[in-house]
Amino acid sequence: MQKRILGKDLEVSAIGFGAMSFASTYGPAGDHDEALKVIRGAYDLGVTFFDTAEAYGPFTNEELVGEALQPIRDKVVIATKFGFDIDLATGKRNGGTNSRPEHVKAVAEAALKRLRTDHIDLLYQHRVDQAVPIEDTVGALKNLIAEGKVRHYGLSEAGVNTIRRAHAVHPMTAVQSEYSMFWRGPEAELLPALGELGIGFVPFSPLGAGFLTGQINENTKFDSNDFRNAVPRFSPEARKANMALVDIVKAVAERKGATPAQVALAWLLAQRPWIVPIPGTKSSPASTRTWAAQLSCSPRPT
């Protein structure tokens, strides 16, 4: 698989692996040993960039990723996130956000243990905490970087003004937000700003939470715990209306002898050379193959 650079110098596989799907987001988490196989199978297919978060579980997803990658820790890049108000001792979600500097430090220390590592390659703020100036939060991240516990930092789902303020305190490596043919919001302001600042972009849900794989239609029944039951664009009516989008992807895929997922990812990779999508799957290593074989493309330069 090709490599890409996030920010100034963080080299990762052009397609990463989002591990959130193992945290009951898309229904039952599934078998632990099978999850280890899926994550390690992604590495065998060339993926070197793995994404998790404190909030997935909470905690359990970081533990899973840490266990899966421990044997190959020096060969992979691990990204995780802090920022929700979660009790560090019990895992109780208190609601809302918490990016107070002392909490950032405590979460990072706990994440290091769960991930079975002595450093986090990329640590994101999961959501901006409107009660804490971003300068204070980035100050805490800067300290963790100086201590060698964190190598790079980023923000997730942040606005452009916050990104600029944070980047002024310490150079940012990546922003993570949703982006795909299913949600093109970043194109208006975010992507131009990231290009200007030299910050990489990591789209989550690059396959539209599964919609762009062509495996979902208006008759699809999601598990009762699947978060898509609460998402407006996944209502049966919206799915029926949005099938025109899938038809476009399928038409190109059939002509290319590729899967719709490969086309959806290649389209993303073509938008900018510093975009690294992080699809995920929990079903099997074979499922990863439906997107890990990268379609080549010529990305726009800026």
Add this chain to the structure above:
Amino acid sequence: MLTEADLTEIKVGLSKIDVQGERLPEAVLKMTGH
């Protein structure tokens, strides 16, 4: 290989589609973009 012609075809197709439904529940959306 995804060619310029393919990308143009996709771009034209996307321009004709207005995706229906918000991408996240309202409460979650409120935590984004700050």
